Amino acid sequence: MSNKNNSMIDANIKCSCKGYNLDKLLQPNILILLAKKSLHGYSIIQALEKKDLFFGEKADNTGIYRTLNKLEEKGMIRFEWELENTGPARKVYHITDEGLTCLSNWIVTLESYHKIIEGMTEEAKLILDK
Amino acid sequence: MSNKNNSMIDANIKCSCKGYNLDKLLQPNILILLAKKSLHGYSIIQALEKKDLFFGEKADNTGIYRTLNKLEEKGMIRFEWELENTGPARKVYHITDEGLTCLSNWIVTLESYHKIIEGMTEEAKLILDK
């Protein structure tokens, strides 16, 4: 019982306005990490968790692995299996030249996105302060 | 002929790094518009087109109407049919108290999003300038 109107409750508690459904920008974030250093998926997850990317929530492993697969398909990153180490086999990813070009495009895109969001925030503040 | 590797071509031309798949933040943008003034859907489309929201691309009508329906379901906005005017009937939307609360939450969320994006841009620049 008591799960009626669950969608109503969710709509209030998990409203987008609190950041729940915001794009986590995984593609550029992963490219940034790999531009600094080659890493395997699990360490990418840990690195992303350290960033304040997820509004206090844990990173979703599955989503990160899926993004890695997509970036690999697009030729932005490549991997080799690493079997020498202890533990299960891991894919070690490194960025390609295409990935670096993509990252430099991201800088331009993020800068204009940054401005758009700044403008929105200022506008919203002006309205609500009235 | 010549449509093989279309996905490859799309991946290069329409890569996310050029802003194609960025969240347009329609919900807060619509709330901002309606906090200033009640409007019907079509004029919201036109107002959003004037903003530099879509990276030079046209706003998508369908998406905006869907967002309006969603905001209405969540109780953030309400509408009345306006039949008096010339032309086809139009839904005139106005923001509710819940919508105003939602918008004030959006300010906080957008400010932290703003910081995250700023940090990413700076980090990416540092790496690529090396």
Add this chain to the structure above:
DNA sequence: CCTAATATTAGACTATATCCAATAGCCTTC
């Protein structure tokens, strides 16, 4: 009457991310 502008809706699809579950190797500890 035809067309363009206004105004809204529906279906199918893509992109991004989430939730839950499964698999599999290795290590510690009881």
Add this chain to the structure above:
DNA sequence: GAAGGCTATTGGATATAGTCTAATATTAGG
């Protein structure tokens, strides 16, 4: 040596946001 925990990756189903194409309907202008 069995049990549980950490490392590491994958798959299915779902949610959210947005796009593309098309359809419907009213009215004004030529």
